[in-house]
Amino acid sequence: MNKTEFIVQTLDQTITSDKMHEFKEHLDSDYSHLVGIAISDTYCSPKAILNLVKVKGIDMLPDNFEVAHIIASTNVEPNNRFYTLFEPVSTNGDEITIKFTDEEYHKDYNLQIHLLLSNQPENVRRSLFLN
Amino acid sequence: MAKISIQKIDLDAEKTHQAFEYNSNEFKKLIAVFCSPAVQLSLVFDNGRKVFVRGMEYQESKDSIPNHRVFSINKTLNKEIISGVINKTKRHIGQLAVYLIVEK
Numbered sequence: 001m002n003k004t005e006f007i008v009q010t011l012d013q014t015i016t017s018d019k020m021h022e023f024k025e026h027l028d029s030d031y032s033h034l035v036g037i038a039i040s041d042t043y044c045s046p047k048a049i050l051n052l053v054k055v056k057g058i059d060m061l062p063d064n065f066e067v068a069h070i071i072a073s074t075n076v077e078p079n080n081r082f083y084t085l086f087e088p089v090s091t092n093g094d095e096i097t098i099k100f101t102d103e104e105y106h107k108d109y110n111l112q113i114h115l116l117l118s119n120q121p122e123n124v125r126r127s128l129f130l131n
Numbered sequence: 132m133a134k135i136s137i138q139k140i141d142l143d144a145e146k147t148h149q150a151f152e153y154n155s156n157e158f159k160k161l162i163a164v165f166c167s168p169a170v171q172l173s174l175v176f177d178n179g180r181k182v183f184v185r186g187m188e189y190q191e192s193k194d195s196i197p198n199h200r201v202f203s204i205n206k207t208l209n210k211e212i213i214s215g216v217i218n219k220t221k222r223h224i225g226q227l228a229v230y231l232i233v234e235k
Contacts, residue, residue, distance in 0.1 A: 041193055046168070047225040062139035066225065068168050069200060073193040083197040085163070085232055087135050103225075 006118040007031055011098065013113075015044070018105040020051055022097065027055070028117055029093025034060065035124050036082030036116035041073040044111060045104035052099040055089050067100075082114070088121035134235045135162060142217055144227040150216050151229060155208045158233040163201035165189065165230050169223035174215040176206065188220065201232065208233075 007030075013023045027034065034055060048067040053060040072081040098113065118124040138158075142149045155161065166172050168191045174183045184202070191200050217229065 038197070049226070062137050062230065064141075064226065064228075065139075066167060066228075068191050069165065069230075070197045071193055072195075072197055075194040076196055080196040080198070085135070085198055085201065086137055 005120065006035070006116055006124050009115045009117055011096075011113045011115065013098075013100070013111045014108060015100070015102055015105060015111050016108050018101070018103055020099055020101040021111075022099045024095050024097050026093055026095050027091045027115065030119075031117035032090060032092055032119045033088040033117065033121040034091050034096070034115055035088045035118050035121045036084040037061075037070060038081040038083065038114040038116070039067055039071045040112040040114070041071060042111055043107065043109035044071070044102050045106075047104045048100070048102040050098065051101055052097065054097045055091055056094045058089055060086055060089050082116050084116070084125055088118075088125070091117065136233060136235070138231045138233055140229040140231070142227040142229065144225065146227075147219050148216065149227070150214065152212055152214045153229075153231060155213050155231075155233065156210045158208055158235055160234040161204050161206045161208055161213070162232040162234055163203045163205075164232070165201040166217065167223065167225065167227050167229075169220045170227070171218040171220065172202075172215060172229070173217075174213070176211060176213060177209075178212045179214055186218070190222075 050065045070083040173185045
């Protein structure tokens with residue numbers, strides 16, 4: 001196996017109101033760790049927050065984390081769009097729970113959350129992000 | 132292996148100026164700091180003795196690399212109080228928080 005092997009799993013959720021949206025999905029069981037998270041540049045407002053990002057009861061990010069910290073435009077190179085400044089989370093096919101709120105929602109939009117999974121979390125972090 | 136975590140210091144978003152303190156006892160290293168967009172950050176180490184930054188404006192752009200939107204510090208912590216002041220700029224909206232990326 002290539003030491004930098006990884007996969008990007010994408011979660012899609014239509015945001016239909018300014019209320020909290022909760023979505024859950026099982027992560028790819030062929031990969032052992034969640035290493036990064038990215039959110040595509042969408043219509044979500046600067047006030048949008050990730051109320052919770054949790055795997056197996058472990059918080060990946062602090063509660064009510066501002067989306068502004070991790071959203072990236074298409075001007076950023078694809079591999080650099082991932083936010084990886086947290087401890088890689090052991091997954092092995094576990095379910096991820098995400099709660100999201102956009103207080104300034106004004107029309108429906110599709111929120112895409114990209115999750116970077118790998119079996120060699122430190123190698124991926126070093127090779128993609130820390131150079 | 133060292134474990135890193137993000138410690139969030141929630142502040143009152145209604146206030147324009149606000150001081151904060153964080154007891155870093157359980158951590159050995161401060162890797163980086165970031166905060167809510169559109170604020171000015173002052174940061175003091177060594178229990179109030181060393182001013183590290185004063186009034187640095189912090190803003191975020193979707194066109195920058197998310198991992199680079201932090202102030203890298205890499206400072207060894209000696210069971211000290213980290214303190215600081217946040218000043219909101221006119222462009223600030225939403226919640227107000229300071230985040231410390233720390234290592235155990």
